[in-house]
Amino acid sequence: MIFVxxxxxxxxxxxxxxxxxxxxxxxxxxxxxxxxxxGDYIDCGPSSKxxxxxxxxxxxxxxxVTLLGNHEEMLLSYYHKVFEFxxxxxxxxxxxGGVQTILSFYPQSVLFKxxxxxxxxxxxxxxxxxxxxxxxxxxxxxxxxLSVSHIEKLQSPNGEIELLFSHSAFSxxxxxxxxxxxxxxxxxxxxxxxxxxxxxxxxxxNRQLLNEPLRDNMILIHGHTPTRFYKQITKLLRFWEDExxxxxxxxxxxxxxxxxxxxxxxxxxxxSLTMLAIDDSPDxxxxxxxxxxxEPKKGFRSKLYHKKMxxxx
Ligand SMILES: [Mn+2]
Numbered sequence: 021m022i023f024v025x026x027x028x029x030x031x032x033x034x035x036x037x038x039x040x041x042x043x044x045x046x047x048x049x050x051x052x053x054x055x056x057x058x059g060d061y062i063d064c065g066p067s068s069k070x071x072x073x074x075x076x077x078x079x080x081x082x083x084x085v086t087l088l089g090n091h092e093e094m095l096l097s098y099y100h101k102v103f104e105f106x107x108x109x110x111x112x113x114x115x116x117g118g119v120q121t122i123l124s125f126y127p128q129s130v131l132f133k134x135x136x137x138x139x140x141x142x143x144x145x146x147x148x149x150x151x152x153x154x155x156x157x158x159x160x161x162x163x164x165x166l167s168v169s170h171i172e173k174l175q176s177p178n179g180e181i182e183l184l185f186s187h188s189a190f191s192x193x194x195x196x197x198x199x200x201x202x203x204x205x206x207x208x209x210x211x212x213x214x215x216x217x218x219x220x221x222x223x224x225x226n227r228q229l230l231n232e233p234l235r236d237n238m239i240l241i242h243g244h245t246p247t248r249f250y251k252q253i254t255k256l257l258r259f260w261e262d263e264x265x266x267x268x269x270x271x272x273x274x275x276x277x278x279x280x281x282x283x284x285x286x287x288x289x290x291x292s293l294t295m296l297a298i299d300d301s302p303d304x305x306x307x308x309x310x311x312x313x314x315e316p317k318k319g320f321r322s323k324l325y326h327k328k329m330x331x332x333x
Pocket of ligand 1 (some may be wrong): 090224243244245312
């Protein structure tokens, strides 16, 4: 079994439920062959550091892939003062929940020395100081070494299937091979310059849906855009008949093959955390047997998670 976990954004409790489920599966029934995290571990929620600590623990116990999200990209760009860091810093701290991440990793930051919580202007001025954020080496290495994409090749009764994992969607407009060649955060500036791509189109920021499959028998699995967002941009899509916090499944118009699955179900926007189960055994009848949906706790009687069927119709 492969487990894929969508956008977490500093929300430790739902992640703990997902991780406990994985340990339970590993001790009771199936073999856990891979755990894949799709990025956006930090920002907005209160527990970014605890989230990373839990991911580091999972990494010790299971083969694990950790992908780079745009929020980790913002943190690194700010931390290393690159990519016009002031702009990125403002964007990160003022609009993307970066302050919560600093509070979690570095509560002694000068950001919190002021009597009142700093407003936008004060944050901008503080950006130039060195003691806003300091990260321990273990966390800095974790962020710097996050992968930009990952491929799993599976044998199925219908032939080989490639699963491509990424924080957000790849683009049909650029060479797939070049997009796949980016290994980590440090490769990004060179890659963007080389193919003249705006970072908004890269597979850590892009919000465009695929026009067609990236290659035959390849399914892209990603997060980044809360699935309910698609409902707002078009009413023509039919995926919203049941519930808003379900993964989003897109098929090729011509062949009707599944080509894209988005599992960011908007945890920090009042949605849920989604963990997709993938049956990677060669005789798997159903590649996507179920997903786990975890809503932030509503009361002590509420169930911790719900096991649901992925609607592939
Ligand atoms: Mn994102």
